[in-house]
Amino acid sequence: MNRANAPNAPPRTYLRSSYHLDLGQEALQRNWSLYRRRRHREAGSRQRPAGAHLVEWTDAIDVVCGKCRKRLGRCVAFRSEPGFYGLVEDHPRWAAPLRMWLAPAGETAARPRWLWFEGDGPLALAHFRCGRCRQAFAPRNADRLAATAFEDQLRELVIS
Ligand SMILES: [Zn+2]
Secondary structure, rough: OOOOOOOOOOOOOOHHHHHHHOOHHHHHHHHHHHHHHHOOHHHOOOOOOOOOEEEEEEOOOEEEOOOOOOOEEEEEEEOOOOEEEEEEEOOEEEEEOOHHHHHHHHHHHOOOOOOEEEEHHHHHHEEEEOOOOOOOOOEEEEEHHHHHHHHHOOOOEEEE
C-alpha cells in the first residue's frame, strides 16, 4: 500500500472539503470533475448553503487490477456528513448521462469503462473492470471500500 510519501504516489489533490446539496453519485462525480477542471467555484460551495452537507475528500488513489496489476485509473474517496463513504473517479471529464454509469451500458460499450456505479449513497455499488486482462470484478459496496481508503489514507487500492 502506498502512503502519501511513497515515491510513485499519485498527485495530491487540494480540495479537502466542500458542501453539497445533492449527495447522489452522479452529482458528486460531476462536481468533482468540475473541480478537476479548476472551476472551483462550481465544484461545491465553500460556505454552507442551507441544507447542504459537508463532504471531505482524500488525495487521489491509484486503483490497480489485482489480477494483472494494471493501473486502472484514479479515484478519490469521500466521507459525507450523513456518515457514509464513497468513491468518484478522479478525472476532469464528465459528460456521461447517468445510464452510462450503469452496468449494462458499461459492459456492452465498445470501450467499456473501468469503473461505473450503480445506486447512490451507502448502497452504491462500484463496478471495476480491467481493460487489459478483461477481468470484471464482483461489484463492491462503495461505502465499505471507501471507508478503508479514507480512514487509512490509502494511495493505492488493489481490486481483487
Ligand atoms: Zn487486469
